[in-house]
Amino acid sequence: MYKIAIIGERDSVLGFMALGFSVHEAPDAESAAKTLHTLVKSGEYAVIFLTENYAMQLEEELSRYKDLPLPAVVSIPGQGGSTGYGMNNIRSAVERAVGADILFKE
């Protein structure tokens, strides 16, 4: 059995406590990275949600886990609202696979 974790700034993640996620507050990107590594290393978490503003800063760290089947590190918008970073991720996956952006073309 795996658990679900969420990392982010206090205001964004507080609500997820009630859902039974294991909530990790991170005041800045550096501590978010540290938490992320310990969580991944523990192997107990299958899904780790990360708020977008940290995900953006930790792109390099995230790419390390991109090609592993577990854990799934997923960015979600934080308190500040969606920055479009998550959509950008999908777009870059499409670009990587297809060679061109065919879904988001406007």
Added chain:
Amino acid sequence: MAELRVNPTRMEMKRIQTRYQTARKGHKLLKDKRDELMKQFLDVVREDKQLRERVEKALAEVYGGFTVASAVSSPKMLEEALICPKKECELKVDYKNVMSVTVPVFQLRVLSEGGSDSYNYGMAFTSGELDSSLRALSGITEDLLRMAELEKTAQLLAEEIERTRRRVNALEYILMPQYLATIKSIKMKLDENERGNTTRLMKVKDMMLQAQMTQKHDDEEEE
């Protein structure tokens, strides 16, 4: 196209011809694999995109509710209300094989005391906004996990597609032309040798005839 450095012999040519056939078969198979992967990938990505749009919208509402809730009640109270959850989430992870790519499938199990819709705090000290945003949040839990699953799948598939595409291209544009060029050059060399041989034989025959003629001529003169 640069050809391979091999001895121009018939045996070598046979060997390369077999390799060329294998490469052609592999190329066809990989191309089929790439096409199917692409189809699956696009399905996943389309669903993921829709889901993400929905989730992001819902989350924005949830955060709005929380902001109001934290405005009307003190932060300490808010934390107190949320800090010991009645629910516990567990995730069962299965693996699915999509065109030889292993992707995870998540199954959520919520362990909760009391009804599934129970709040883990008393109603007296918290605001109604908290209740509704929590309800909204638990409503999108499934979507969140499905999104995680899809996004992971998309990433893994994208990697596999990229790799397969490279392989297809390497076979199509490097390996196969190389083999073809090598086969051709060996064939030319062999033909050239063959022609060389024929000319040599003709020349030798000519020389022999000449020798015979001179012999005959000398004999006649002696008589």
